[in-house]
Amino acid sequence: MARRVGFWIAWYVPLVILWLAFVDTFAVAEVVLGLVAAAVAATAAEVVRSQDLFRSRFELRWLRDLHRLPWQVLRDCWLLAAALWRHCTGRPVRGVFRVVPFPSDADDARTAGRRALVTALLSATPNTLVVGVEGGEGEMLVHQLVPDPGSPVPPSMLADGGDRDGRDE
């Protein structure tokens, strides 16, 4: 029970701050409305979270290669521009599906979190779209507009270190 209250508060406080930042005033009516609205939203979020539909754990060390992301986005925009130019000047461009190795055989919360993070971060780069990760085979299906040799996955997200006794935390 205390855990649920903790999560509720963890939702409530940022929501109230967000509301106050948006209305940009401390008038009593606005503040009261904000407190009530944030309470409703925090309750809804906590109800969904307690259904336990999706468990994921997150490790900060996966973000070690995050600084490469903006440069990759800019580089991919250049690739897309070049592909558009080629497409318009008579050499049609087609994207391809590629299979990329991605070890993720453990079926626990940490792997789910890693899969979700890789999906979101890789799809942010314009040239690559993650279609899915097949856990059993340890591979990831991506679609690339301009086939880019090598693996688009940042190295810090490939490793599945830590204790691998498969225990669900």
Added chain:
Amino acid sequence: MSLRELAVSALLVLGVVVTLFSCLGVLVMRDAYDRLHYTTPAAVVAPVAIAAAVVLEERLSAAGVKAVLVAVVLAVTNPVLGHATARAARIRQFGEWTVREEEREGGSPP
């Protein structure tokens, strides 16, 4: 024109050009997956440029904070939406999205 005004104008031009480039890409490409790739620059690069222009102009007032928030929401939701659309397109095409045999050796067109 001060340096700040020049920077604001340059960022605006960048945002508009990137977005129009995305629209052109979506129009010209022939395949749904290829069109999806071109939605990303308009949602990741352009909002950052425009929000940066707003912040340069307004500092971090209410307007600046809200513009940054909109840019963050756009940049975070577009990859998820692209992934969901690509997966839905593949399920629609093949019945399921899992890897097919001919795609294991090298890349193959969809």
Added chain:
Amino acid sequence: MIGMAGMNEWMVAALALLAGLVPCGVVCLRGGPVDRLVGLELAGTVDTLVLLLLAQAYDRAIYFDLALALALLSFAGGLVFARFLERWI
């Protein structure tokens, strides 16, 4: 006079972005169902940016809330469409 904004650079940028809605509309008119969804998603993104620019053009901080609402709602709507396009439409 409330809300009279002259022709500043933000307004010009918003008008330029509005022209980008025409390709999105063409894609929505022709092409298969998934192509139309892609056109809709991009149109939602372009509209959000137009609202951002107009909010700054009119210099009212509260107009930014429209852009935020559109960004969130078009995300949710796109997810719903993508889900339905898998098998049912």
